[in-house]
Each structure stands twice: as C-alpha cells, then as structure tokens.
Amino acid sequence: MASYKTPKINCDLGEGIPKEEKIFPLIDCASIACGGHFGDENSILASLKLAKENEVKAGAHPSYPDRANFGRKSMKLEFSILKTSIQEQLALFMLVARDQDINLDHIKFHGALYNDAMSNALLAQDLCRWLSGHHKQTPIFVSPGSQMLFWAEQFGLKTRLEVFGDRAYQDNYQLLPRSESNSLFTTLKEVEVHLDSIILDQQILTHSGKKLPAQAETLCFHGDNPGLMDFLPILRKKYWK
Numbered sequence: 001m002a003s004y005k006t007p008k009i010n011c012d013l014g015e016g017i018p019k020e021e022k023i024f025p026l027i028d029c030a031s032i033a034c035g036g037h038f039g040d041e042n043s044i045l046a047s048l049k050l051a052k053e054n055e056v057k058a059g060a061h062p063s064y065p066d067r068a069n070f071g072r073k074s075m076k077l078e079f080s081i082l083k084t085s086i087q088e089q090l091a092l093f094m095l096v097a098r099d100q101d102i103n104l105d106h107i108k109f110h111g112a113l114y115n116d117a118m119s120n121a122l123l124a125q126d127l128c129r130w131l132s133g134h135h136k137q138t139p140i141f142v143s144p145g146s147q148m149l150f151w152a153e154q155f156g157l158k159t160r161l162e163v164f165g166d167r168a169y170q171d172n173y174q175l176l177p178r179s180e181s182n183s184l185f186t187t188l189k190e191v192e193v194h195l196d197s198i199i200l201d202q203q204i205l206t207h208s209g210k211k212l213p214a215q216a217e218t219l220c221f222h223g224d225n226p227g228l229m230d231f232l233p234i235l236r237k238k239y240w241k
Contacts, residue, residue: 006199006239007216009232010141010162012061012110013223014039014047023223024050026232029057031108031141031220034093036063036085037071044096052100059106059141062089064113071111072178079126087134106160107131108141118146119174128155144204144214145173163198163216166191166225168207173214176207186227188234195219199239 013020014032024030032047033039051058063071065085075082094104109117109127117124124147131140132155139158142149152159166185168176176183185191197205198219204212221228 005217007163007219009165009236009240010108010218010220011223012108012220014043014061015223016043017223019229020047020223021050022229023232024054024056026236027056027221029059029105029218031059031061031106031110032093033061033063033110034089036065036089036113037067037069037110038063041092041096044093045100048097048100048102052102057105058097058102059108059139060090060093060104061108061110062086062113063110066112071113074112074116079123083126083130090135104138106139106141107135108162115175117148118143121147121151124148124151125154128152128157131155131157141218141220143173144216145212161215161217162220163204163214163218165195165198165219165221166228167222168194169204169212171206171208171210171212173204173212180207182207184222184225186225188227188231191227191231191235192238195235195239 008028010029010031011023011027013030015038030051032044034044048058064075066075117127128151139160140152141162142152142159144161168183170176185194197203198216202215204214206212221232
C-alpha cells in the first residue's frame with residue numbers, strides 16, 4: 001500500500017439522481033449542487049440531511065448558470081456576472097446548511113466551469129482573487145497541474161488536490177472530453193486499474209498510457225455514473241478498509 005495517506009472519497013450529489021441514500025454511506029464528503037446546473041432549497045436540504053445522517057462532510061458545488069446543459073458547456077460571461085451567480089449559489093447552500101447546523105466543508109466548481117478554471121489562467125486568477133476576498137478559509141478542490149492550483153497558491157487559498165476516480169485523463173492532466181469514448185469508467189475492472197495507479201503508485205494512468213505524478217487528497221466519483229453502485233462498495237472495502 002502507498003506510504004502516503006489514502007485519499008478521501010467525494011461524490012457530486014444533489015443532482016436529481018435516484019437513491020442517493022445508498023451512496024452517502026460509501027463516501028467521506030459530498031459536493032452538493034446549489035442551483036447553477038441543478039438544485040434548489042428542497043434538493044439541497046434533502047442531500048444535507050443524508051450527509052448529516054451518515055456523518056459525511058458537505059461542500060457547495062456551484063456551476064455556470066446553465067440548467068439547460070447541466071453546466072457542461074462553457075459559457076462566455078463577464079466575470080462580474082459569473083461571480084454574482086456563484087455567490088448566489090453559495091449563499092443558497094449556506095442558508096440551508098446553517099439551518100441544519102452543517103459547516104461548509106469545501107467549494108468545488110462543477111462541469112465546464114471546473115474544467116475551464118483548471119485550464120484558463122485568466123479565469124482561474126479571477127476566481128481565486130474573488131475567493132480570497134470572500135471564502136479564504138474554505139478549501140477549494142483543484143486538479144493537479146492546473147491553473148486553479150497555481151493561482152490558489154498565489155492567493156493563499158486552502159486547497160484539496162482532487163483526482164477523478166471514474167474519468168479518463170489526457171496527457172496534460174485535463175479530463176478526456178465526455179464526447180470521447182471511454183471517457184467515463186463504469187465497470188469495476190476499469191476503475192480498479194485507474195485507482196491502482198493513483199493509490200498505489202501516486203500516478204494517473206492517462207488514456208494514451210502515460211503516467212502523470214499525482215498525490216491525490218480526494219478522489220471524486222460521479223453520482224450519476226451508471227456503474228457506481230456496482231463498483232464503489234467493492235472498492236471501498238479494498239482501498240478503505
């Protein structure tokens with residue numbers, strides 16, 4: 001087993017998938033959709049109650065304001081408009097969380113906003129500058145080798161290094177686009193090969209076969225992965241005994 005601390009499991013939830021109650025016992029923290037791509041006060045409340053029941057930490061999962069595309073298409077917005085939307089999403093999450101006596105564990109951007117911020121230096125800089133003035137004590141989920149990691153460090157933000165446990169990577173640390181075949185791992189064998197490299201060797205095995213150094217602090221699995229409940233209970237026992 002690796003000499004470094006095994007990364008925690010996180011999952012993107014509160015996104016309308018059925019049977020969330022089966023996922024929460026298998027994870028350590030959840031990123032809850034808060035209105036940009038999905039979600040409202042009722043859905044946030046339902047997910048936070050499950051988090052509390054299962055002693056799972058909960059963070060906010062803001063997105064581009066784009067419900068029509070589930071936040072998975074890039075948007076060209078003035079940053080003033082984008083930050084207002086993000087702040088409204090975070091405010092909604094924190095309003096519901098406060099009523100449940102739940103602290104904001106982290107912030108993780110969703111979908112296209114997450115990907116854009118990891119590769120676009122200007123967007124990452126703007127986001128990190130804004131976060132440093134409003135949420136400096138809240139950890140931000142960032143990807144290895146990303147612009148968000150670089151700028152978060154420049155602005156003194158707390159970070160958690162995140163690697164996706166069910167997504168294929170390109171050689172530049174970027175995720176393989178969902179439009180490509182085999183971009184989402186849905187079987188036990190696929191995910192196990194991916195995790196063996198990350199957890200045992202601290203390397204991401206890319207789609208082309210290259211190995212990228214990555215000491216993950218948290219591993220993300222998508223709540224809407226159709227194979228999640230087939231592989232996650234088995235892998236939880238294997239790596240997180």
